[in-house]
Amino acid sequence: MRRASARVGISQTAAALTVGLLLATILAPPALAADRTRPRVSGVRMTRLYFSPNGDGVAEYSYVWFRASERARVSAYVSRSARTPIIRTLARNRAMAAGRCLVPWNGRDAANNVVADGWYLVRLYVKDYSGNRAGRYPYTLWVCVDTARPNLERAWAAISPFSPNARPDGYKDRTAIRSKVSEGGHVALTITGKGHTRSWPHVGRRAGTSQIIWNGRDQAGYRVPDGYYTAVVRFHDWAGNNSVPLTQTVRLRVDTTPPSVTNVRVNTATPYEPDGNNDTATVYFTTSEKASYAYSIWNPFWTYLKGRSMSSLAPGNHATSWDAKQRVGSTDVVVPNGRYPIRLVLRDAAGNARVTTPRFTIKSYYLVCVDPGHGGKNGVYDSGAVGPTGYKESVANFDMGYYRLRPLLEAIPESSANGYPVKVLMTRAQERIPSMTLAKRSWIANYRGANIFVSIHCNAAGGSAHGSETFYYRTAEKSTAAQSAYLATMIQRKTVARTSRYNRGVKTASFYVLRRTRMPAALHEAAFISNRTEERLLKSTAFRRSVAQGVRDGIVAYFQRYP
Numbered sequence: 001m002r003r004a005s006a007r008v009g010i011s012q013t014a015a016a017l018t019v020g021l022l023l024a025t026i027l028a029p030p031a032l033a034a035d036r037t038r039p040r041v042s043g044v045r046m047t048r049l050y051f052s053p054n055g056d057g058v059a060e061y062s063y064v065w066f067r068a069s070e071r072a073r074v075s076a077y078v079s080r081s082a083r084t085p086i087i088r089t090l091a092r093n094r095a096m097a098a099g100r101c102l103v104p105w106n107g108r109d110a111a112n113n114v115v116a117d118g119w120y121l122v123r124l125y126v127k128d129y130s131g132n133r134a135g136r137y138p139y140t141l142w143v144c145v146d147t148a149r150p151n152l153e154r155a156w157a158a159i160s161p162f163s164p165n166a167r168p169d170g171y172k173d174r175t176a177i178r179s180k181v182s183e184g185g186h187v188a189l190t191i192t193g194k195g196h197t198r199s200w201p202h203v204g205r206r207a208g209t210s211q212i213i214w215n216g217r218d219q220a221g222y223r224v225p226d227g228y229y230t231a232v233v234r235f236h237d238w239a240g241n242n243s244v245p246l247t248q249t250v251r252l253r254v255d256t257t258p259p260s261v262t263n264v265r266v267n268t269a270t271p272y273e274p275d276g277n278n279d280t281a282t283v284y285f286t287t288s289e290k291a292s293y294a295y296s297i298w299n300p301f302w303t304y305l306k307g308r309s310m311s312s313l314a315p316g317n318h319a320t321s322w323d324a325k326q327r328v329g330s331t332d333v334v335v336p337n338g339r340y341p342i343r344l345v346l347r348d349a350a351g352n353a354r355v356t357t358p359r360f361t362i363k364s365y366y367l368v369c370v371d372p373g374h375g376g377k378n379g380v381y382d383s384g385a386v387g388p389t390g391y392k393e394s395v396a397n398f399d400m401g402y403y404r405l406r407p408l409l410e411a412i413p414e415s416s417a418n419g420y421p422v423k424v425l426m427t428r429a430q431e432r433i434p435s436m437t438l439a440k441r442s443w444i445a446n447y448r449g450a451n452i453f454v455s456i457h458c459n460a461a462g463g464s465a466h467g468s469e470t471f472y473y474r475t476a477e478k479s480t481a482a483q484s485a486y487l488a489t490m491i492q493r494k495t496v497a498r499t500s501r502y503n504r505g506v507k508t509a510s511f512y513v514l515r516r517t518r519m520p521a522a523l524h525e526a527a528f529i530s531n532r533t534e535e536r537l538l539k540s541t542a543f544r545r546s547v548a549q550g551v552r553d554g555i556v557a558y559f560q561r562y563p
Helices: 002-027 393-410 438-448 481-499 512-516 532-538 541-561
Strands: 041-046 062-068 072-079 086-096 099-105 118-128 139-145 152-157 175-181 185-193 196-205 208-214 227-237 242-254 261-266 281-287 291-298 304-313 316-322 325-328 331-334 338-347 353-356 359-362 366-372 422-426 452-459 468-472 503-508 521-528
Touching (some): 041 139, 062 118, 062 139, 072 099, 086 099, 152 227, 175 242, 185 208, 261 338, 304 325, 316 338, 366 393, 422 438, 452 481, 481 503, 481 521, 512 521
Parallel strands (some): 152 242, 366 422, 366 452
Antiparallel strands (some): 041 062, 062 099, 072 086, 072 118, 152 175, 175 208, 291 338
16 A cells, blocks of 8 residues: 555656656747857948038038948048058947948047048948957048149130031031149039020049030030020039139130122133133132132043142132143143033131032133044953954054044134134054053043043954944933934944945944043944955055044034034
8 A cells, every 4th residue: 555655656756847847948048049150241432532521511521331231330440541540430339230331420530620631541340249240350441531622724615616517517516615623523514505505514524634525406405506605614623622713614606607608700711722811710709707718620520620728718809710721641731622610618717618619611622532442451452353354453443543533633624613623632542552441541531521532443243244333322320411322423424424334323332431431422333344345444544534534524513513
């Protein structure tokens, strides 16, 4: 009985102990965990690298700015360098929440006096509540205290007046407002006038001379009207100190109106007559304002002949003369009949240009460019077609053009050519010229401004083909197509009458020399050198002379129709 009671008591005691241990475990406070993680700090910087604690309300403070990953204790100290004493304690173990953190400095020392101008070292210490330091300990920053006012030495306009045209022409379309300052900082520019405004409120610039470009448009992008405008330049340094003087003013003028050129007239020049009258071509004109002046003279096919420019031309009446000559090799020769454009360009101080192009009428002589086909091409001799017995086309062409046609043209009486002499320009003056090219043939005629171009050839085809034909080039691009057609028609009609050969007619073709010459042009095929009968005729001096006489007659008829 006693043993049973003892066993019951032991069981009750064990149960009580077990329950007590469970309650102690549940109700006991948790054990503290060890924190060895460093706080993360990022973006450490001074909000102002330069500031001016001078009491003007601008840039009075600079802040130490950073971002912390958790709650931290912060200390910050200011000194002149790492080896000099601390002059101001900005924070000492100051508690700061996680996130963005700011520590201000008002530029004063521990005695609340403004520190001297110069650079200062700020050391930042950050650690969490467990005493773990941030990655860098300390962070070092530099900041500059600057209370001295900078100098705005001068301001001026690079170009005034200027011409911001709707379609920029590359001449004074923009201007630059320049300023010279003693140190780096921010320039503010405001341009006003005629109810329009354009401003640049905050433009960073280094010490020295800098500029701001203005294209003549307001803040909304519209072109401003002509007139005077006022540009006001302001400047403050990086620390916010305003300049001395506070502003500089620049006067600008916008001018998009070209100068006027009036009373333009030209005389008719007759430089080939040895009478001394009207030997010089002159253009007269009147200008409304001072301007630079340039002129260029061209032949009727827009080949440049000569020109000149002048830096300044006063307002009033002016005249420009030309002796009606062009440089050919090392000599000056009188130009042939034609209307020669003179391009006058007057440009005012703002860059606006007035261009007018009157034309000189020159009455001197007719110039006929005669082109004996073949004879040379791209560095080698070009014989052209060869007849059954070996007679070369180049030989026949040169004889008909140089020895037969040239003297006949030069002998045309003035009474048969509207009172003018006829001169001849040959594309080649010898039978073999290997350096000759098709491009050179047309260039010679275009450069000299020949009145007409005639190319002499012999045809070639099957043995039975015979007769003569004449070609011209017809296209909308060539304004002389009608004159070319008439020239070809007259040459074909007159040569057939002289030679009694079969008339193959007038045709169109895109031959290079016809396509690239700018004056009325025709290419005459005298006969078929591939035909035995006509080859024999081509060997005959009398036949070649008859061909030349027919071409001459056709040219005379052309000049009578188109004087």
